[in-house]
Amino acid sequence: MQVLLVDNDRLLLEALSVAMQARHPDLQVDLAASEPEALALAGERAFDLILLDWWLGEASAAGCYASLREQCPQARIVVMSGDDRPRLVYEVLELGAAGFLCKNAAGFAEMREAIDIVARGGVYLPGRLGARDEVSPSVRQRWQGRSLAECFPALSPQQQAVLRVLLRGVSDKVIARELDVEVSTVKTHKKIVFRRLGVNSRAEAVALAARMGVMLD
Amino acid sequence: MTDPAAPALGGEASAPRRALDASIAHIREELRRAGVQMLGVDVLLALVIGIEISPASALLWFAGMQTLQHQRRRAALAPQGAAAADPEAFIRSMQHWWLLLGFGRAAVVALAFLYGQENLEVVVTMVLVGLAAGSVATSGGEVRLMRAWTFPALGTLALAWAAQLDWLGGTLALLVLALARLLIGYVENSGRQGRRLIDYAVELETERDRVRSANAALEEAGALLRIERDRAAAANAGKTRVLASVSHDLRQPLFAMSLNTAALGDTLERIDDPYLARIEAGLRRGLTQCRGLLDQLVDFARLDAGSVEVRWAALELGPYLQALAAPYEAAARAAGLDWQLQLAARPLHAWTDALLLERLLGNLLHNAVKFTPRGTVGLRLLPQAGTVRIEVFDTGPGIPAEHQERVFEEFYQLDNPSRDRSRGIGLGLSIVRRLARLLGIELHLSSTGTQGCCFELLLPASGGPAAACRPADGAADDPAEAMAREAFAAESAAARNGKVVLAIDDEADLLADLDTMLGGRGYRVLTAACADEACRRARQQPPDIVLADFRLRDRQTGAAAVQAVRALLGRCVPALIITGETDAQNLAEADASGLRVLHKPLDGRVLARAVEEALAGQPPGQA
Numbered sequence: 001m002q003v004l005l006v007d008n009d010r011l012l013l014e015a016l017s018v019a020m021q022a023r024h025p026d027l028q029v030d031l032a033a034s035e036p037e038a039l040a041l042a043g044e045r046a047f048d049l050i051l052l053d054w055w056l057g058e059a060s061a062a063g064c065y066a067s068l069r070e071q072c073p074q075a076r077i078v079v080m081s082g083d084d085r086p087r088l089v090y091e092v093l094e095l096g097a098a099g100f101l102c103k104n105a106a107g108f109a110e111m112r113e114a115i116d117i118v119a120r121g122g123v124y125l126p127g128r129l130g131a132r133d134e135v136s137p138s139v140r141q142r143w144q145g146r147s148l149a150e151c152f153p154a155l156s157p158q159q160q161a162v163l164r165v166l167l168r169g170v171s172d173k174v175i176a177r178e179l180d181v182e183v184s185t186v187k188t189h190k191k192i193v194f195r196r197l198g199v200n201s202r203a204e205a206v207a208l209a210a211r212m213g214v215m216l217d
Numbered sequence: 218m219t220d221p222a223a224p225a226l227g228g229e230a231s232a233p234r235r236a237l238d239a240s241i242a243h244i245r246e247e248l249r250r251a252g253v254q255m256l257g258v259d260v261l262l263a264l265v266i267g268i269e270i271s272p273a274s275a276l277l278w279f280a281g282m283q284t285l286q287h288q289r290r291r292a293a294l295a296p297q298g299a300a301a302a303d304p305e306a307f308i309r310s311m312q313h314w315w316l317l318l319g320f321g322r323a324a325v326v327a328l329a330f331l332y333g334q335e336n337l338e339v340v341v342t343m344v345l346v347g348l349a350a351g352s353v354a355t356s357g358g359e360v361r362l363m364r365a366w367t368f369p370a371l372g373t374l375a376l377a378w379a380a381q382l383d384w385l386g387g388t389l390a391l392l393v394l395a396l397a398r399l400l401i402g403y404v405e406n407s408g409r410q411g412r413r414l415i416d417y418a419v420e421l422e423t424e425r426d427r428v429r430s431a432n433a434a435l436e437e438a439g440a441l442l443r444i445e446r447d448r449a450a451a452a453n454a455g456k457t458r459v460l461a462s463v464s465h466d467l468r469q470p471l472f473a474m475s476l477n478t479a480a481l482g483d484t485l486e487r488i489d490d491p492y493l494a495r496i497e498a499g500l501r502r503g504l505t506q507c508r509g510l511l512d513q514l515v516d517f518a519r520l521d522a523g524s525v526e527v528r529w530a531a532l533e534l535g536p537y538l539q540a541l542a543a544p545y546e547a548a549a550r551a552a553g554l555d556w557q558l559q560l561a562a563r564p565l566h567a568w569t570d571a572l573l574l575e576r577l578l579g580n581l582l583h584n585a586v587k588f589t590p591r592g593t594v595g596l597r598l599l600p601q602a603g604t605v606r607i608e609v610f611d612t613g614p615g616i617p618a619e620h621q622e623r624v625f626e627e628f629y630q631l632d633n634p635s636r637d638r639s640r641g642i643g644l645g646l647s648i649v650r651r652l653a654r655l656l657g658i659e660l661h662l663s664s665t666g667t668q669g670c671c672f673e674l675l676l677p678a679s680g681g682p683a684a685a686c687r688p689a690d691g692a693a694d695d696p697a698e699a700m701a702r703e704a705f706a707a708e709s710a711a712a713r714n715g716k717v718v719l720a721i722d723d724e725a726d727l728l729a730d731l732d733t734m735l736g737g738r739g740y741r742v743l744t745a746a747c748a749d750e751a752c753r754r755a756r757q758q759p760p761d762i763v764l765a766d767f768r769l770r771d772r773q774t775g776a777a778a779v780q781a782v783r784a785l786l787g788r789c790v791p792a793l794i795i796t797g798e799t800d801a802q803n804l805a806e807a808d809a810s811g812l813r814v815l816h817k818p819l820d821g822r823v824l825a826r827a828v829e830e831a832l833a834g835q836p837p838g839q840a
Contacts, residue, residue: 015473015480022480082468103472107508108479108501115479134821136730153799154816196816198823208820 001119002045003029006038006064007053007080012103016051023112024119035064042071048217049118051101054081054092062095069096073174076216078118084126093203096169099210102126113143120145121217123167123210130210145215152212154196162189166202167209167216232419236412237304243357244311248293251355255286262325262344269337270328278328282321289314308359315362319369322348326370330377338377342389345374346396353400358408363401371397453521460518464511471511475504513644516576517627520651527570527655531679533739534567534598534605535560541575542596545582549594552586557595564715564739565598567605568679569656577652580645581609581672589613592669604659604675612669621662625650716832719743719760721751721778723770727795727817731764734821735828746770748778755782760790762832767796767807767814776810791831795819 003020007013010033017029030045032038035056042050050068054061061079068077076098081088084102092100101114101124117124122145124130132143148160155163158179165175172190176183199205259282267275292310322345329341349371356362371393379390478500485494519525542558549556567574578596585594592612599606616624623629627647649672653660659675718740720731728744735742743758745751747769754760763782765775779792796807797817807814815827 009469009473011473012469012476015476018480019476019483022483082465082472104468107505108475108482111475111479112483134734136727136734136817136819136821151818152816153797154804156801198815198820198827208823211820211822212818 125210315365319366322370323373363404464514555593566679567676585611610671615664722766763792
């Protein structure tokens with residue numbers, strides 16, 4: 001798996017790559033300390049996962065996010081921040097982030113779990129937003145990564161496909177292109193998927209996926 | 218007063234001086250005003266004398282009189298500096314002029330009585346009596362001037378009449394003298410009253426000035442206080458900013474260190490090196506402690522900056538405290554302490570913020586475990602009229618009375634002169650106090666000094682079902698808020714307090730799931746395996762909502778079970794269908810039941826929302 005880490009703090013970049021590779025030696029990790037560096041690397045390699053710090057210096061990484069999204073439609077972009085207030089998490093999830101990593105992880109166990117989930121294609125949200133004890137206790141267990149079909153058996157294969165791309169966080173247009181259907185069809189599918197899942201927004205769908213332990217890749 | 222020489226009120230002059238100044242001002246004013254009238258009187262007298270006696274003597278007298286009048290006016294009005302510099306000397310010089318003028322009048326009397334007819338004597342007497350009355354005004358309450366004029370003028374008149382040596386002359390002489398005495402007495406009296414008024418005015422002015430200066434002093438003190446307060450606020454804000462930025466800036470490198478330590482730990486799973494493992498464990502312990510301290514700092518900075526939002530909701534405390542206390546129970550037992558958790562027999566609800574209350578109680582429980590070497594720590598929940606009472610107690614060394622107020626101050630620590638970091642940095646209780654204030658919790662500490670501590674918290678009660686009418690604060694349409702509210706599990710429990718859910722499923726697993734997920738949120742869950750059992754349950758206790766698995770045993774469907782329960786109760790109880798079907802045919806069938814369908818595996822929040830919406834009578838589906 002090709003991973004790109006973007007953070008303006010070199011110390012953190014190094015530490016994060018070391019921590020990820022210690023648990024998942026198969027990861028190929030590239031580091032970028034600025035937006036131009038990140039975009040240059042994104043032009044060279046097809047990343048599967050991008051971890052993007054939300055505060056690159058003074059400004060938010062919204063612009064950088066958009067450029068990376070454009071350049072790497074196949075990548076899951078997970079946003080990182082020291083600020084894990086629900087409002088920010090909600091914002092970046094609505095924007096299309098495929099998860100949220102809090103740089104204040106409460107403990108070693110939580111930190112390791114977050115790395116595992118993100119590295120293995122899961123959806124991670126901090127603390128209570130991603131609390132898995134909200135899921136039916138009969139299916140509750142340590143995160144193992146379950147397929148979309150396992151988590152949401154009530155969805156048709158087509159709906160699951162839509163949800164998969166939706167969770168990765170690309171626009172309706174890209175979803176339509178990837179699934180080779182009309183944009184209006186994507187919209188209809190999305191509506192049905194949301195209703196089946198009992199959610200009202202993309203952010204809630206991502207939160208539900210995190211709680212269910214969905215593995216995207 | 219228009220006279221520029223009039224003494225200004227409010228000067229530094231003493232009261233007698235002020236009275237004199239006022240008299241002088243009055244005299245000058247009268248002289249200026251009465252000049253024309255005097256002239257008229259003099260012209261008239263001169264005419265009468267000229268006609269009755271001789272024009273020469275009249276002219277002579279008139280000229281002399283006018284000179285005197287003119288000189289007096291000049292002396293009185295011109296040099297305004299003299300009067301101001303030495304009012305006594307001014308009065309004395311005026312006294313001379315009054316005396317001279319008095320003699321001037323006496324001259325008329327002499328002329329009239331020596332050379333004139335009787336009618337002239339009468340005219341002169343009348344004029345002089347009139348002038349005497351007029352001089353009451355001119356003397357301005359200064360009795361010395363009045364006497365100086367009256368003695369020569371009226372004295373001569375009285376003498377002249379007395380010299381007639383008949384009863385009429387004697388009577389008139391006595392009357393003139395009586396008038397003189399009366400007028401002098403009047404002037405004296407009015408002068409005294411004037412002085413008294415001035416005294417009073419001065420007193421008032423003094424008082425006014427005192428009040429004014431006191432006000433000015435107060436204002437100045439207020440301004441100083443404001444400056445001081447602003448400085449203190451700025452210093453406090455500065456402190457908060459520093460705390461916030463320090464803790465923020467420390468977080469990132471600390472996080473990086475944690476990541477590196479974690480990587481070291483993971484690597485050690487592959488290579489076995491006990492020495493390195495000890496290093497890793499040491500690093501991990503140090504970092505864990507660091508993070509605990511930093512968390513407190515961040516909490517403190519946020520609370521201090523007032524940037525902590527309260528998400529008010531009704532919270533059932535029993536299950537909440539049970540869940541919250543579990544890790545502290547474990548910590549207490551690990552430290553060899555006994556643990557007590559005492560809950561009320563009936564459900565108690567508080568109106569509070571679950572997450573902030575958890576931080577508050579966490580700090581207290583953490584302290585209790587940390588500072589109690591042996592004995593018991595615990596938590597009590599008690600009902601109390603109007604409020605809910607939570608007590609956190611221990612059998613530790615206690616807090617001496619003299620420290621009981623100060624322990625809530627930031628960075629205040631008992632008995633930690635070496636500032637042993639493992640004992641914290643003294644922020645825990647100051648965070649507790651700030652959180653209590655934020656949540657409207659009354660906080661009391663009782664400690665006998667040796668018998669341990671007991672922190673009593675009086676929480677605002679939520680009236681249980683009655684509170685359902687109260688809209689949850691911030692129940693806005695903001696989806697981020699809504700998500701956050703749900704995320705923090707402090708949902709508006711109000712609506713569901715004591716609501717009865719009837720769950721129908723033939724699988725024990727799903728029933729257990731429903732019981733756990735809904736029971737934890739304040740619902741009462743009844744379970745049934747089939748439609749018959751569901752009806753029996755419903756008869757014993759009518760449910761507020763029915764949840765049924767779509768496919769039950771013996772080809773029963775959940776929809777049919779719902780129909781049976783509704784028929785039994787005779788009303789359209791809200792109902793939801795739960796299904797694990799994946800087959801499109803069966804799914805369509807479930808959808809066709811007209812009831813809202815939820816899919817397995819269930820998510821607690823999705824389920825809770827669906828139940829809440831169904832109870833509220835909202836149409837199923839999305840926003």
